[in-house]
Amino acid sequence: MTASAIERYPDLSGSLEAGYTLPAAWYTEEAVFALEKRRIFAHTWQFAGLVETLPHPGDFFTYRAGDVPIVILRDAEGKLRAFINVCRHRGSELVLEEHGCKQSIQCHYHAWTYGLDGRLRAAPGSKAEPNFDPDEFSLMPAQLDTWGPFIFVNPDRDAPPLAEILGDLPAMVAATGLRLDDLRRRTGSEYDIAANWKIVTDNYLECYHCPVAHPGFSSLINVNEYTVTEYEYFSVQTAAVRASARQKGGQYSITGEVDEGFYAYVWPNFTLNIYPGPGNLSLNLFLPQGVGRTRAVFDYLFVPDVTDGDVAEFGAFIDQVQREDSVLCESVQRGMRSGHFEQGRLMLSRENGLRHFQRLVHRALTG
Ligand code: FES
């Protein structure tokens, strides 16, 4: 058997430090993707959805952390809980719907039925089993925590708490003047991108491409003067609004109180973006669907006094930028697969955010 792309590059630390990227094979080989699901997505905190989508007891939605299906729900006492969404009988995935409301969870295979607390309430025929103790077959919990309106889950029950990963980020977001509790989701969009999740993340982490690839965005934001600051598990890009963008009408124009764009990436697949202008927040979740496929899920939240017209304009503005980004990411995936590209070379004054991210990937896969 040929060695996997991980074994072929036994020590990348030096070249990553020097500004070289992860090898192309790390973006294209099934074995690497399988390892990422086990080493990264099965053990990290991931944004799964918004608290506002679960107002009532029994409300639920499902999420997939790599290969780990998770159901997130509000229990009868009003507490948010997350469970591994796998039946304890014979391992069927349990809740198949994306979201809904139910007061108990019944498996579609043999009708084992669990309460919203995860305990097994009924299993047809179990009375005839002399040594059957339902308490041994509660749903397995996953970790759940919230930050303002955001629900995060982690399939790994031994992982360190969410607060350790977020570090100073909540304080930094608060310092922008945006009050998270005032925000409500107004709209969103989804994109299927024929590229590895790391290409989509790499693309998010620099604005070196903005003047070339995003003329609309670059007419609003001063893309030549952005900075990327690295923290342990997140990084933040900030960029000032162009003076001309404040006066201009038409397209998406900047008229609100926030002057600087604030774009945070949180390990492994979440970003949180505050655009200059009236109180807004857009969330991007990059969900790996296959070694060369990613679903990007965007939610747009606003303070209540933002008009529907402004929400629609904002959505159209982001949609344009994302369509441009999807073309870029898909072309990189084709280049990575060509067999004629091994490691890229970053411009570290502009692309240091990629090195920060790729170090985290490297550490997770080889540590
Ligand atoms: S696998 Fe769920 S009841 Fe049998």
Ligand SMILES: [Fe+2]
């Ligand atoms: Fe972009």
